[in-house]
Amino acid sequence: MASVRVALLGCGVVGTEIARLLDEHADDLAARAGAPLELAGVAVRRLDRDRTATGIDPSLFTTDAAGLVSRDDVDLVIEVIGGIEPARTLIHTAMERGASVVTANKALLAEDGVGLHTAADKHGVDLYYEAAVAGAIPLLRPLRESLAGDRIQRVLGIVNGTTNYILDQMDSVGSGFAEALEEAQSLGYAEADPTADVEGYDAAAKAAILAGIAFHSPVGSGDVHREGIGDVTAADVASAKAMGSVVKLLAICELSDDATSVGVRVHPAMLPRTHPLAGVHGAYNAVFVEAEAAGQLMFYGPGAGGAPTAGAVLGDVVTAARNRVGASLGPRGSWYADRRTRPMGETVTRYHISLDVDDRPGVLAAVAAVFAEHGVSIETVRQRVEGHDDAELVVVTHSATDDALTATVDDLDGLDTVRAVLSVMRVEGE
Amino acid sequence: MASVRVALLGCGVVGTEIARLLDEHADDLAARAGAPLELAGVAVRRLDRDRTATGIDPSLFTTDAAGLVSRDDVDLVIEVIGGIEPARTLIHTAMERGASVVTANKALLAEDGVGLHTAADKHGVDLYYEAAVAGAIPLLRPLRESLAGDRIQRVLGIVNGTTNYILDQMDSVGSGFAEALEEAQSLGYAEADPTADVEGYDAAAKAAILAGIAFHSPVGSGDVHREGIGDVTAADVASAKAMGSVVKLLAICELSDDATSVGVRVHPAMLPRTHPLAGVHGAYNAVFVEAEAAGQLMFYGPGAGGAPTAGAVLGDVVTAARNRVGASLGPRGSWYADRRTRPMGETVTRYHISLDVDDRPGVLAAVAAVFAEHGVSIETVRQRVEGHDDAELVVVTHSATDDALTATVDDLDGLDTVRAVLSVMRVEGE
Structure with missing residues (x-):
């Protein structure tokens, strides 16, 4: 294969960084993938913005995303638009045409992970999405592959940087929720409308993806019990402190003792300060895994940001490209266990x-x-x-x-x- | 493929645990690999020991390891004998015959990683060794695959549990080196002859493997500057404490700023208590990675022990078996960068x-x-x-x-x- 041709859907902070790394690390990436990676097109919402600073060849930009993913000369599609539509349709079109897909789209995967994997299987292409959960932290591949010989019992994660920043501020400075949120917003850690983070929707989508991979069972956002941190008070945090604990928003995925059901929930919880997750400060993410053979593992790193997310996407791109060069496929979606999702009451x-x-x-x-x-x-x-x-x-x-x-x-x-x-x-x- | 037939070389603590997991999790492993994994034979040093407790079919045991790896019906060889010979010859024989190999042999990989990878390439088989570094912690696969789109700048690891236990005791209890070593020995964290751990040989082998993967350049144990913890005194530990630091035995792999050379070293060092590695207590391991795009990552977990090591080996076994079922191969050894190893003085x-x-x-x-x-x-x-x-x-x-x-x-x-x-x-x- 002369080169692996890559279409990029979306050119915001993450997309721009992906294009930059593709260009700047071209030689390294080619050596690792076994063939050069070549940018074949970049789908954007509008063409009238000045994108000179991105360094991307202007002739590559198009507003016709559907046309781009339908092109015969595209081997691999990177989707960093986010949201359900048009992302879902574009991904399905790309796969039908035989292109592998790398995406960072947690909402879509939590809504329809099984559907996307089924389509990838059907069309014999790869589907990777390391960047969808816990940003730069290599997590999904270790869970899916490194721990494939083990039985994961529990996953306990801090998977939302915004809420961890807010709770960490409340813990270290003693501020109230509203004050800490305001500071997070002024520093760019929280959005103007912080609902998705603060109410736990973002963490719930990630929890669903994690549970599906950990327990080989389909889990969607709707299966996740979700409570946000809006009601956490300075008094709660102080009370936790008094008993040697700290309040964290946790995404918890658990296998029942008899391994027949899976419980998935996102809520604030008190965690002893001796727990490895208690030392995760600021906007960092970390995921703690308990497995039968491995024991207790933790994965720690930045949970968001343009460069970390772009790095995670490119790791998947190299793997998908290498598979393509070697005419092979990575591991498939695996839902063989098909366990019942346990309601919160149980x-x-x-x-x-x-x-x-x-x-x-x-x-x-x-x-x-x-x-x-x-x-x-x-x-x-x-x-x-x-x-x-x-x-x-x-x-x-x-x-x-x-x-x-x-x-x-x-x-x-x-x-x-x-x-x-x-x-x-x-x-x-x- | 009806089943993937597995030969096990070595049946000590790790080997026994591997056999147990192969049997106990047979259904899960088959679902994940795409075919049942079947134990074809177990090579042991002597047949006159009572191995009833292992639950392994007695007819599978043999003292003829060379004969076992030469058998036509063996698809995959697991090597947990350790040491250079006969492990190296057995692995080469297995690969020549077309079997994929999973090993936990850090000494051999640090001595001849390039040779083993070259043989695997030549014979079109897989070579995996996640368990060789930091036991159960999924580390090599994330470095090699998840971070394939990034540029790793520095790896800082606590990769030897024995020395971490000793230094942690010295730090928390204030004991001297000799006393802490004795306690580690009485608890089974240190061997009767602790040289390999205490003098940093074990950590140096792991550092060589890590550096090779992180920087795509061949690094052997001999390239690693090595100092043990035998000279660390209670006064050193107290002095570190006084300046808000802690003494750890670190394995450090660094890329030079101009990316032309690699420095690899193992020695005790003072680390600020605010560093994520400072919180790694007891016999736990952790590896801290700095990469250009991802930023700072940490991987944490048990660095040794029968079950954790067996779990890591089985993760590789599932991957190698799945590749075999899908007639594909995992990522190859990658030394394209071939960077100079920097002497310690620089x-x-x-x-x-x-x-x-x-x-x-x-x-x-x-x-x-x-x-x-x-x-x-x-x-x-x-x-x-x-x-x-x-x-x-x-x-x-x-x-x-x-x-x-x-x-x-x-x-x-x-x-x-x-x-x-x-x-x-x-x-x-x-």
Whole structure:
């Protein structure tokens, strides 16, 4: 093969960086792929912008993305447009025509990973998407290939840099959520509309992709229990601190003990400071994996950014190109296990509950009785007198189903002696 | 293909665990590889041991390893004997006959990685060895494939669990080297003859393998500058602590700024406690990677042990088996860059030097003059009066070549006012 011809869909921050690396590292990439990589075209939304600074040959730009992916001379399509459409249609067109696809599109993969993999299988092309989860961190390939001889039991990840930055600020500076969000926005770590990050949608898409690969079962965004960090207060963070923990937004993918079902959830949780994930600061990402043979592994690095994302995309491009040169294919989508997705209520977890209660005899007994009624065992109780007849009660439970814990909290809320349930947060990583 | 037939060379802790996982996870492995994996034979040194506990069919055992790898019905050979011979000859025989090879043999790969890869290329078979470096941590595949589109600039690794356990004990408990080594031995973290670990030979072999993959250039154990931890004292560890650092045995692989040469070294070094590697405790391993596009990545996990090593081997086995089923081959050995290995003297690094000096005027001036003479710039000097005319001087330098630093220390040693050079340690990670 003379060269591998590459079409680039999207020329924003990531796309521009990909084009730059393709050009600047051309010799290295050719040596690694076994053939030169040649940019065949770049699809953009509009042609009237000055793109001189990108250094890309102006004749390569086109607004006709559908035409570009249909071209016979394109071997490999890089999709960095994002979103569901037109990305999905363009990818399917490219695959039908026999081009391999590299994408960073987490939303699309979480929505229709099985459909995309099925199409790749059908048309005998590669589909890679390392950049879709945890940016530059090599994660999907290790999970899919390096751990192929092992049984992954649990994946615990900090996969959203924006929320980790906000929670890290709240922890280190003691600021409230609104203040930390504002700072994240001013530094460019959070977008003007921070919903996708703050409400956990971004992390949920990544969790779905991770769970599918880890457990060889189809998992979509809709299967993921999702709670954001909007309700995390400075008091929660301080309370975590008091018990040697830190609040993190975690993406958790778990195999049930009998290996028949998979639970996938995204929510803030308290994590002991001794846990390797507790030391992940700022906008960094990290994913902690527990596997039967390997034990505990962690992968750490920048979760976003133009250059890191472009680097991850290019790693996939080199692999796909090398496969093409060698007339072979990488590993296929693998959903053979087809495990049931467990509803959140069945998840076994632990709770940290703060209650505003009357400071009078019998309160603790009444509270404890509610836990006992639902079969929830208490690990620790801490009581702090607030006023002359006012106290705060902090209860940390042992493991129980989320249903039992939710029912317990509901009943606590109904107790006469409980003035308010101040906060409820899950406890992980022990 | 009906099944992929696997020969196992060696049946110690790792081999036994491999056989167990092959049997216990047979269905999962078959689904992932695309064909069942079948154990065709197990080569052991002697047949008169009771191996009932392994659960392996007794008829599979043989002492004729050469005969086993020569069998026509063996598709894949797993080598977990270790050492140079007979492992090398067995692997070559297997490859000549067309079998793919998975090995955990770091010594052999560091001695003759190029030879093994050349043979694999020649005979059109796969050669994988994820377990050879940092045990269970998926590291070589990410470096070789996920980062194939990037330029790796530096690899900084804790790749020997024994020495990390010892140094961690010295740091946390304040014990001396001998005492910490003894404890490591009693807990099974160090062998009766700890030379290979303590003197850095094990880490040097791993550093050579890492550097070869990271920089696409052949690097052997002999190219690695190696210093062990036998001379690290409780005072060194305390001195590191005083400046917010910790002593770690690091394997460091660096590309020169002009990308023409590679430096590879293993030695104890002081690392700031804020560095992600500083938090790697006990016998854990971690490898920190700096790449142009990806930025800073870290891979963390257990560096040794039967199950973790077996898991890593099986990941490779699944990949090699899948390639065989798909009639394809994984990535080849890649030494296209063929960069020069830089001698230690050219390495740019920093020194932490403790001197026992006379406590009288002019001493600091004399000492500073020696640094200036060699063009070594001083970052900090700390002086502590020890007796009525005795002082300790601690100097931390800015970056300079190792040659200049060594010459500086030699000249300091010759100064009248310097009673003794108490310790010299490199400073990394800033």
